[in-house]
Amino acid sequence: MTSSFGHERCYAFGALGNRRELKLPPVQESFAFAKVVASAGGLVCLHCVPRVFVPPQALEYYFLVGNPLTWEWTEIPALQWKHTEEAATINDFAMFVDDGSGFFKLGVHHSGAAAMGHTGYVYDSATRVWSALGMLHFSQAHVKERTKKAELLNMNLGSNTPTFPGMDDFYYDLTTLGMYDIRRCEWSNGSIVRSLRFTTGLKRKFHCVLPQPGWCTSRLWEYNGQQYFASAWVYAGNYKGVNGFGVWRVDNNGSLVTVSVVPIISILKKGLYRCIFQVKTAADGNLVCFSEESPVVVYDLNANTWSQIPAELMDDYSGAVVYRPSLRAVT
Numbered sequence: 001m002t003s004s005f006g007h008e009r010c011y012a013f014g015a016l017g018n019r020r021e022l023k024l025p026p027v028q029e030s031f032a033f034a035k036v037v038a039s040a041g042g043l044v045c046l047h048c049v050p051r052v053f054v055p056p057q058a059l060e061y062y063f064l065v066g067n068p069l070t071w072e073w074t075e076i077p078a079l080q081w082k083h084t085e086e087a088a089t090i091n092d093f094a095m096f097v098d099d100g101s102g103f104f105k106l107g108v109h110h111s112g113a114a115a116m117g118h119t120g121y122v123y124d125s126a127t128r129v130w131s132a133l134g135m136l137h138f139s140q141a142h143v144k145e146r147t148k149k150a151e152l153l154n155m156n157l158g159s160n161t162p163t164f165p166g167m168d169d170f171y172y173d174l175t176t177l178g179m180y181d182i183r184r185c186e187w188s189n190g191s192i193v194r195s196l197r198f199t200t201g202l203k204r205k206f207h208c209v210l211p212q213p214g215w216c217t218s219r220l221w222e223y224n225g226q227q228y229f230a231s232a233w234v235y236a237g238n239y240k241g242v243n244g245f246g247v248w249r250v251d252n253n254g255s256l257v258t259v260s261v262v263p264i265i266s267i268l269k270k271g272l273y274r275c276i277f278q279v280k281t282a283a284d285g286n287l288v289c290f291s292e293e294s295p296v297v298v299y300d301l302n303a304n305t306w307s308q309i310p311a312e313l314m315d316d317y318s319g320a321v322v323y324r325p326s327l328r329a330v331t
Contacts, residue, residue, distance in 0.1 A: 022068045034064065035319065038106065040284065041097030042326020043067055045106055065104065065125075065330060072330045079108060079121055079130050092217045092280075096182040101126065102331040105182045116143065122182060125331060133180060136187045179220055200233065200246060201258035207236040208243070211279070216242065219283040220250070223301060229256060230288045230299075232279040241275035245290045245306075247299055260299060262306050267297055284322035291320035 024046065027034045032051040036044050048062040060080050066073030094107040109120040117137035121130045180187050200208055210218060210231055218231035227250040232242040246261035264276065280292040286301040296309040 023071075024068070025064065025066065025071075025073045027064075031062070036321060037093040037319070038095035039282075039321040039323045040095040040104065041099070042069070042324055042328040043095070043097060043104060043330060044321070044323060045093065045095055047093070061108065063106065063123075065106070067326070067328060067330055069325055070327060070329070074330050076106070076123055076125070077128060077130065079123070081121070082132070091215070094182065097328070098183075102329060104331075107180065107182050109180070114146075118180070118187075120180065122180075122185070131185075133187070136180075198233075198248070198256050199258075200244065200261040202261060202263070208233045208246075209236050210234075211242055211277075215277055216279040217281050219281045219288070221283045223285055226250075228259065228283070228288075228301070230281050230283050230290075232276075232281065232290060233261070241277045242279055245279075245297055245299070247288055247301070259301070260304060260306070262297075262299075267306055267308060280319050282321045284324065287322045289320045289322055296320045 024034065024036075027046075027048050030051055031048040034046040034048045037047045038045040043065055044067075046064040046066075048064060050062070060078040062078050063076050064073050065076055092107075092109040094109070095104060096107075097104045103124065103126040105125070106123040107120060108122075109118065115138075117135040118133075119135050120133045122133065123130045198208055199206075210216070211234055216232045218229065220227065220229050222228070229248045229250055231246060232244070233246050234241070234243050242264060244261055244263040245267070247259045248256035249259050251257050278292050279290050282289050282291075288299045288301070290297045298307050298309070299305070300307075
């Protein structure tokens with residue numbers, strides 16, 4: 001089951017496309033609204049957005065975690081982000097539930113186009129403490145080339161900008177895919193997924209890369225003992241937005257093997273196509289969903305099918321997560 005969330009409403013969609021509203025807890029008057037940003041093991045996490053402007057030096061993030069079925073909710077300690085420039089552009093949330101202990105972890109991640117690397121925080125419900133992640137730095141070659149690109153753009157010479165060998169303009173090099181293992185509390189520097197330049201397997205054999213860091217999210221997860229990777233993709237050298245969505249299997253030597261890819265133009269209904277620059281990716285079990293600026297698109301690993309939730313049932317710019325109902329207690 002996938003869920004789509006507007007600013008004040010939450011809907012759950014079944015396999016047949018039927019929609020029902022999930023009742024969320026009322027938020028305090030000091031918050032303008034709450035939106036679902038992550039889900040795992042039947043629990044969902046709400047990010048509560050303050051109603052009034054918060055000065056950057058006092059920037060805090062507020063969350064509720066609970067079970068929509070049992071109506072059990074808990075407010076976790078506020079996250080006080082130390083680097084305010086990064087906090088202003090947080091671009092991803094992830095959640096993990098330990099089936100044995102029942103405790104959960106919430107990860108908040110930042111990596112922007114001008115960042116020096118990946119940073120973030122992880123909350124552990126067992127200790128009720130937020131822990132800062134050490135930065136996973138981008139390569140010096142990447143930062144150097146990015147700086148050169150910015151300088152040339154400022155001089156109005158962007159069209160003649162050289163591309164650093166092995167790196168496409170504005171896109172990832174092999175060191176910038178940051179994978180933080182919430183269970184083991186450690187970064188992976190790209191040893192799991194070594195190749196970020198790939199082919200989709202479609203008739204067009206052009207090379208593809210991941211979108212610009214800070215705009216789109218990706219997911220690496222495990223299902224039935226196999227690791228999978230999901231992300232939006234662009235044709236190398238393309239600057240006109242995301243070209244499609246894809247799911248890849250991670251083989252034993254760390255390379256990506258295409259499971260299924262689809263161009264945006266073929267999955268969206270006629271008349272709905274537009275340039276999409278921001279895509280949120282969520283995955284759990286056999287389901288993967290892509291959302292945010294794009295209409296919600298879902299891929300089913302078991303059925304090997306792509307589907308789209310009808311636009312008339314959605315809010316504009318709706319984020320989505322994969323939600324599996326459970327009677328799990330919130331611990």
